[in-house]
Amino acid sequence: MVGKCPSCGEWNTYVEEIVRKEPSNRRAMGGLETPKAKPLSLSEIEPGEEERIDMHDEELNRVLGGGLVPGSLVLIGGEPGIGKSTLVLQTVLRMPERKILYISGEESARQLKLRADRLGQISNDCLIVCETSLEQIYVHIKNTNPDLVIIDSIQTISTESLESSPGSVAQVRECSAAILRFAKETHTPVLLIGHINKEGSIAGPKVLEHIVDTVLQFEGDQHYMYRILRSIKNRFGSTAELGIYEMRQDxxxxVSNPSELLLNQDHEGMSGVAIASAIEGVRPFLIETQALVSSAVYGNPQRSxxxxxxxxxxxLLAVLEKRVGFKLAQKDVFLNIAGG
Structure with missing residues (x-):
C-alpha cells in the first residue's frame, strides 16, 4: 500500500485499478481467426434440421443418429487393440469427396500407411501428420483447411500454456475445451480417439465426456471376432442404437444382419434351446439361449x-424353485447366450 505520492507529495491520492488483459483469439486458437458470437433471440435463430455428413458406413451412421453433424465433437473410446484406429481410418478413407486431416500422436506415418495398405484403401484427400502440440495442430489446420479432423489420441495432445505432462487431467481438459471451441466456431467436425482406464471408463477427467457432443464406446470380447459400437451419449440422436462389426484381416x-452371429444352425431336435426376439433401437435381434440342468456331481452345485x-x-432360479416347484437346489445349471 502507498499512502503518499512520491511525485507530488500528497497523501491518499492513489486509486487502485485492476488491469485485465484482453483475451486474444489469435493466441488461444493458435493463429486461427474466429468470429465473435453475439446474442440472438429465439425468433432470430433459423429453425431446421442439422445437416448430416455421410460416413459411408451404415453401422456408424446409425449409431451417430443418421450421420456426422458439422461442428460436432465425437469421442470414440475402447480398450487397447480393440480396433478404434482401424475403424476411424477405414471410415475416412471411404470419404474421397472430403478433405481429411488425420493427426496421429501415437503412431508414425509409415505405420498408418501399412494399415491403409492392409485395408486395401488409399485416398489422396486424407492427409496424415504426426503431431502432439496443440499449437502446431492449429497451424496444420490453418494450412490445409480440412473438412474433418481426426485426433488419435486426445491423451497424447498437450498445450504449451500448461507445464504438466501430456495425458494429465489439466492437459486433457484444456486441450479438449480448446478443440471444442475450434469445432463450434469453424463448423468443422472433429473425431477424438480416447483410451480407457482399468475400470472401463474413458481415461482422463469426467469433464471430457461432458464437453463432447457424442461418446461412442467400441467394445468386444477377446474370444470373439465381433465388435460392438454403442452410443453412451449423443446430443444429435438416440443412444439405443448398436453397430456390429466383424474383425477381419482386411x-x-x-454386420447388417446381427442374427447371423446370434443363432446357431445345428440345434434342430435338441432340448434346452430357445430363440427370442429383442429390439435395440429400430432393429430386431434374434437371440438364442442355451441352457443345461444336470445333477450335481460334487457337494456344491455349479452356476455358470x-x-x-x-x-x-x-x-430366476430362485423364482422357479419357489413359485413353479422345480427342485434346483442340488442341480448344476449352465446358461449360454449364442454369440457371447
Missing amino acids: GLRQ ATGFDIRRMNM
Missing part, C-alpha cells in the same frame, strides 16, 4: 453363465 466388416448376468440367473 479390416472391419459391417456366458453372456448373461449370473446374479440375475440365480434370481
